[in-house]
Structures are given as structure tokens and as C-alpha cells.
Amino acid sequence: MAWNEPGGNSQDPWGSGNNKGGGKNQGPPDLDDAFRKLQDKLNSMFGGGKSGGSSGGNNDSGSFSGMFIGIIVLAIVAYLWNAVYTVDEKERAVILRFGVYTETVGPGLHMYFPPIESKYQEKVTELRTYNLRQQMLTEDENIVEVSMSVQYNIDDVQKYVLNVAKPLMSLEQATQSALRHVVGSSEMYQVLTQGREVMGQEVRKRLQDYQDNYGTGLRIGKVNIESAQPPKEVQAAFDDVIRAREDEQRAKNKAEAYANKVIPEARGKAQRTIEEANAYRDETVARAEGEAERFTKLLTEYHRAPDVTRERLYIDTVQTVLSNTSKVLVDVKGGNNMMYLPLDRLTQGKSSMPSGQSTDLSSQDLSDISNRVAEELNKRVNSARSSGRVGR
Template structure:
């Protein structure tokens, strides 16, 4: 009996020691800054723990801890980059565009776990659901796009549409995942000859756009020059208009003065106007003032006297100054 009691006592001590060890090692856990944890009480998920540091819980098997990363994950669709090597999966990336052309399109999706409870329990394999949703979203958007948009300038719009559709699908499946970004890696044609032909078409389009831009630049330059010339002509016309108006006003003022003099002394004014007109019409003709008092005609040679009159001596001082 004593030996059996000792055996029971020893077994009890062993069991107690095991229980104490389990309690000692399973009643606490740590959460890193890059992790988040979910407490499971008899398999039922409690609220998530996101604060880093040391935390306590009930011992196993009452409560367990599931840790998930808070970092951003990358989903590579259509290829796999591993150890510096890239492996393509053309069967997954081959799809048809809206204008019935075949293209190869692959992309990368940036995502993270935002609801650990849903990620753990709402789906058996949430990453597989995400992959299939990415494939469906990309094929749907490419299927409604033209090949020119998929290969050239429409990639940004395709990325935005794929992200919007993929986010709506993930939200509908409610698997605790959020989509951060979608980036098309390569969109190309499956045949080399077709790729070359399309490249030639793209180069021709770029050359055409360049020529159009150059023509537009030349057109703008000529328009600016024409506008400048137009402004110069208008400015000269305004100046000529002002000058003619001023001359007209001056002529009117002179005419009014002559008219006043004519009213006071019509004969004298008439003779003066005749003489001034003759000087303008016949500038080289000599004019004589004559007096006819009968048989003898006398005149006063004013022009000849002006010619014979000696010139005054030049000032020596002025010559020295010159």
C-alpha cells in the first residue's frame, strides 16, 4: 500500500508540474510592432490585439493566440519573382481586349490584412480568393478596353478601374483584406511580328503627334507675328489719323484768318494770295513790281538787286569755333 501511494503521489506531482509549466508558458505572449494578434477562447475569436508589448491570457487549452502581420503584402499575378529570377505564366495572363485582340497582361497588387478575425475565419483560403478576384477584375477591365489603351496611354485608367473592381469584390467576399494599390507590370502582344508591327504604328503615331505639335507651334508663332504687325499698323494708322486731324485743324484756322483778312481788305488779300500761289507754282520765275503811268513802263528790279548785293563777311570767331 505504501508503494502504491507513493506511486500515486509521484504521478500527481508530475501532473501538477506539467500543469504549472503549461500555465507558466501559455498565460503570456508578446506582440511585435509589425504584428497583430487574435485571442481564441475555445476556438471562438475575440477582439484583435494591435498594441505591441507583453500581454496575458488564460492558459492553453482555454485560450490560444493567432498572430498575423500588419505589413503590406504583394500579390504577383502572371509571374513570380524569386531569388532574382522571374518566371512567367503566359496561360494566366493571356486575355482578349474589347476590340478582339489578344494581349498578355500581368500586374502586382499591394494588400494588407485589416480585419484579422474575418481573415482567419470567413474563408478557408483568403489569398486564393484574392488571386481569383484579381484575375477576374483584370480580365473584365481588359475585356472592355481597346488594345491601344492597354498598350499605350490607357494603362493608368485600366489600373484605376481594376483597383476599384477588385476592392468591391474583396469587400463583397468580406475576407478582412484591403487593396492598397494595383500596378500593371507588362502588357504586350503574344507574337513578335505583331509586337513589331504595333511598335511601328506607335512610333508613327508619336511622329505624327510631334509633327502636329511643331505645326501648332509654327502656327502660334505666325499668329503672334501677325497680331504684332496688326497692332503696329493700327498704331501707325492712329498716328496718321491724329496728324491729319491736326493738319486739318491748322488749315481751317489759316483759312479762317485769311477769310477775315479778305473781308477787311479783299483786293490786297487777293493780290497777296495770287503772288503766293505763283511762288508755289513757279518757284524759279522772277517777279517784277511795275508801275504803268502812261507811255513809259517803269519797274523796280528787286530780284537783280538781291543777286548783286554782296554777302556779309563771315565771323572769324565763328570759324575758329567751328
């Protein structure tokens, strides 16, 4: 039964005794008095006398024993304080017992027992960066100064702690080796211009292979080739070379763009010419076949009615010829001169119509022109006849 429960003996473990006043005047316990009583009890357990004894030797012995017990208690408290540890979410801890791997501890509150056990706590999710800047020799025996950064984190904390004594030093040396191998197998202009991204990927792959072979437990996230430039002593000459290469590439791009523009146009024109030739061929063949068919049919009609067909052919021919000329000469029967009909003058009023209006002659216009031609013919015939009478 607890000392402060109802029905208990009301014995205060801190040595304050029974509170006869009902607890009204009870205050905080006296720490010095409590420590003194604890010391007396420990002295009695180890054979020492009380601190308030009359013997001086027993008093000295009790004080020494109490001090020794206090030291032991403080040592135990300090031991427990150091044995308890906390692992964050981004951390992992490796526990070794007598130097042998025991377990990998995850996030939370844990405890280990040194020196029997040892603890190695590392941040596994934190992305770290290692920077490198060195001069290296390329495949074509040119010196370039390369600056790059390596981003990495701990992938396997057990390998990181146990396999390699100094994994970060191994990472630095492996980075230099991988970079020298890649730069040494590339030409200078590739390193200085368009080959940086490819070179970064090759360095990352080779560096990750090194780490896997060494068993460092590191994972290479990304390798950035920040800059690649020649030494300062020959910087101007290298800049001229780079500008010349850029001009060459620019000229090639312009030529390719012009070729890509001209070649399709030329191919289109050639294809159009071929299509036009095919169309002309088809049209000529079709016209020739049509003319041959028409001539065959016309020959059949000619055999049936030669006079009518001959007259019809003559009229069609005259119509075709006169439709393409603006001057007509008419031979008047019984006259000495040929009569000229200025059809261009007669149709001039019609041809001078405003633009946008149709210039085709309607049937009424043709009728008017025919009437004018007939009137002119009658006048000239009458004039010719009257002049013949006078001559008689």
C-alpha cells in the same frame, strides 16, 4: 515569518537543515536531493510510501506516482509556456472562445487558454505585394500581356480571420477579375501607351470594392501596371504601330506649336494695322478739320486786307515750293536770260559734314548763302548793263 528572517526558525525549505556554522560553509542546494524530497512529499500526499522504504512494491508504486506527478508538472509548465504570448506593435491578435469571437488584442504580453480559446495573430501594418502576369483580351480583340503588382495590408484583422476562409486566394481571384474587366473595356493602344496610370487607378478602385463586398478586411494600397506588351509573336508589328502613332503625335505637337507661334503674330499684325488705320483716319480728319478752320480764318483776314493777304499767300507758297528743290531760276529784270542759282552746290559743303553732326542750316549759314546770292545777282546785273552799253 520567512525562514531566513531574524528570529526565524532557520528552517531551509530546500532541506539543508540548520547551518550550525553560521552560514560560512553554506553552498548551493542539491537539486537531486530537493527533487527527491519533493517526490516523497507528493507520494505521501497521494498515499505512496517513501522512496527509501523497505518494501519493493511500495518503492515501485512510489516511483510510478512520482513519475506521473512529474509528467503532470511538465505538462502544466508546457501549457503555461504556450498560453503566454507577445503581440508586437505591428501585429494584432484575434481571440475566439469556443469558436466565438471574444476580443482583438493589441501590443503587449498576453495569455489565452487553449483549447477553450484559440488565437489568430497577424501583421496588420506590413505592406504586402501580390504580383500578376497574364495575357488578356482588349476591347478591340487584341491580345496583350499585362504585368502588375498589388500592394495591400490587413485593415480589419477580425474580418480577415472570420469572414473569409482564404482571403489571399480571394484577393488573387478578385485581382484577375478587376484587371480583365478594365483591360477588356480599353483599346489596345491605350493599354500599351498612355493608359497605364489610369488603368491602374481603375483596377485599384474596382479591387477595393470587391474586398469591401467580400468582407476580407484587406486594404488595397496601390496598383502598379509594370508592363503591358503584345505577345512575342507579333511584337515587331506592334512596335511599328506604336512608332507610327508616336510620329503622328509628334507631328501634331509640332503643328500645334507652329500654330501657337504664328496665330498670335498674325493677330498682332492685324491689330497693329487696325491701330495704324485708325491713327491715319484720326490724323486725316484732324488735318482736314484744321485746314478747314485755317481757311475760314484766312478768309476772314482776306476780307479785311485782300492785298496783304494775297501777297502773304504768294510768299508762303513760293517758300514751300523752293524749300523742296535744290535749283532756283531767277528772272533778271531787263535781261534776256534767266539766272540759275546752284543751291545744291552752295549747300554741298554743309551736307558733306561727318555723320553724327547736325546738317540743319543755322541762321548764319542762311545769311552767308543770301549774301552770295546777292553778290551773284549784282555781278550778273552789272554784266548785263555793261554789255548793253557796248551794244549801243
